Amino acid sequence: MTVxxxxxxxxxxxxxxxxxxxxxxxxxxxxxxxxxxxxxxAGAILLESENAVTTTGDATAHAEMLLASAxxxxxxxxxxxxATLYTSTEPCAMCAGAIYWSGIGRVLYAMPESRLLxxxxxDPANPTMQLDCRVVLRSGQRPIEVVGPALVDEAIAVHLGxxxxxxxx
Numbered sequence: 001m002t003v004x005x006x007x008x009x010x011x012x013x014x015x016x017x018x019x020x021x022x023x024x025x026x027x028x029x030x031x032x033x034x035x036x037x038x039x040x041x042a043g044a045i046l047l048e049s050e051n052a053v054t055t056t057g058d059a060t061a062h063a064e065m066l067l068a069s070a071x072x073x074x075x076x077x078x079x080x081x082x083a084t085l086y087t088s089t090e091p092c093a094m095c096a097g098a099i100y101w102s103g104i105g106r107v108l109y110a111m112p113e114s115r116l117l118x119x120x121x122x123d124p125a126n127p128t129m130q131l132d133c134r135v136v137l138r139s140g141q142r143p144i145e146v147v148g149p150a151l152v153d154e155a156i157a158v159h160l161g162x163x164x165x166x167x168x169x
Contacts, residue, residue, distance in 0.1 A: 004112075004149060005149055005150050005151075005152055006147060006148065006149070006150050007150070008108075008150050008151070011043045012043075012086075012108060012150075013150070013151065015037065015039050015043060015045070015084075015086045015108075016086050016088075016108060016109075016110055016150060016151050017151065017154065018037055018045070018048075018086070019035045019036055019037050019086040019087050019088045019110065020035065020088045020110060020151065020154055020155050020158060021035065022035025022036065022037065022048055022049070022050045022063070022088070023035035023050065023051070023063070023088035023089070023155070023158045024158050025050055026050035026051040026052070026063065027158060027162060029050070029055060030054050030055055031050065031051045031052055031053055031054045031055055032051045032053055032054065032125070032126060032162075033051070033088070033158040033159050033162055034050070034051040034062060034063045034064075034087070034088055034089055035048075035049070035050045035051070035063050035087070035088045036048070036049050036050075036063040036064045036067045036085060036086065036087040036088070037049070037067070037085075037086050037087075038067055038071055038075075038083050038084070038085050038086075038104065039083060039084050039086060040079065040082060040083055041082050041083070041084075046071070046075065046079070046083060047067055047070050047071055047074070047075075048067075049063045049064070049066040049067035049070065050063050050066075051063045052066065060094065062091075062092065062094065062095050063087065063088075063095075064085065064087055064091045064092075064095035064098065064099060065094060065095050065098045067085060068085075068095070068098035068099050068101070068102035068104060069098065069102070071083070071102050071104060072101075072102045072103075077103050080102055080103040080104050080105065081103055081104075081105040082105055083104055083105060083106070084104075084105070084106040084107070084108055085099060085104050085106070085107045085108070086108050086109075087107065087108070087109045087110070088109075088110050088111065088155050088158065089109060089110060089111045089112075089113070089116055089155060090109040090111065090112045090113040090116070090132070090133050090148060090149065091107065091109065091133045092113065092128070092129055092131075092133075093129050093131050093133070093136050095133075096133040096136035096137050097136060099133075099137070099144065100136070100137055100140045100142070100144060103142075104144070105144060105145065106144065106145040106146075106147070107133065107137070107144065107145070107146045107147065107148070108146075108147040108148055108150070109133070109146075109147075109148035109149060109150075110148065110149060110150055110151045110152060110154065110155035111149060111152050111155035111156055111159075112132075112148065112149045112152070113128065113129070113130060113131065113132065113133070114130060115149075115152060115156065116128050116159075117130050119156065119159050119160075119163050120163045121163065121164075123163050123164065125163075126163065133146060134146050
């Protein structure tokens, strides 16, 4: 565990590991290695989503963006408000906005955006914005709890070799 990581209970750790596994699946399918899931307050998985930027040709097809959209279409507002979005990497500014507008009540992430930037560098496939999702989410009128980072090394492992980087900083 790195200095800035938070500890998770077994249930939350299992759900976050599932999001990381979804990121691995995205990578295996030729997409960027990002994954997310939405779970209810009891920990039951409601929805899962993986990054689909490469296979769809849609630069906005981030895992969290697709998940927020699916949640908006398929779940009642009360269900979204009581749910937690678990994600392999801290949501970017676009995804944080989608999370806000979809009404999801809580976010728990593994790797922080700052570590992603260290991994991707200047890779044109992922021009990472170094903007904490808390800044975006606190700018709205509805509170959204943000928890993370956690299981950072496990989340980084999915990215190793993908962006031309073989080891974390």
